[in-house]
Amino acid sequence: MNSSWRNQYLEDLPGPMSKTYSKLFSDETLKDYLIHFVATLEDNAVILDIDCSGCGFWKFLRENGIKIIGISDSRCKSVKLSDRGIRILHMAFTDISFIGIFGGFLLLFVPNLLPPDLNLDILNKAHLALRIGGKGLIALEIENSGSVSTAIKDELSKKHPALEGDRLVNDKYRFVPTISAVKNLIRLSEFHLIKYTVKSGKAFFLVRK
Secondary structure (H helix, E strand, O other): OOOHHHHOOOOOOOOOOOOOOHHHHHOHHHHHHHHHHHHHOOOOOEEEEEOOOOHHHHHHHHHOOOEEEEEEOOOOOOOOOOOOOEEEEEOOHHHOOOOOOEEEEEEEOHHHHOOHHHHHHHHHHHHHHEEEEEEEEEEEEOOOOOOOHHHHHHHHHHHOOOOOOEEEEOOEEEEOOOHHHHHHHHHHOOOEEEEEEEEOOEEEEEEEO
8 A cells, every 4th residue: 555645644642642542531431441351361460561551440450360561662652660460662663563462552643653564564473472361342433424533534535545443633643443344343353343332432442363
């Protein structure tokens, strides 16, 4: 995919629990999915938290015996934590190269900030990083019929060859896909969809390797 035009609109990832997305983490459905996610993990499991997107839940995860490896670039805004069960690695998403060592992964609302080809690359790398039977929890905002996003897409397509989900919001790139587009990304990355819920323009997916 020729995504060079998208690069000029991509902003720095805001870091975990930024003001941009912190309100989304109060959703009770996300909390229910997180509890389900934790319940399916083995004792003393290690999970991969992409962009430290679930750091607001790290205390809960550690209380349940889960160890966390957070992946973020140098702009990670996570506070320094003394917990020996948490480690943050500063690297680009494209540099993730783990194979078969994690029990699960979190990818919460980060996909909305990235174009679909990079989202697919991240999911492929997460698939490689998980052990057989490992679980993943994905959350993102999705296309809401009747919203202004259709007009945004029309305006965008006048300037660029737009793909499904491409948006410009306040002159910043956003990926706001349909539910079928997300399912397709999950299928292409060879994950099995266990369950999903759509609520108020947000979707939550529990997947398995």
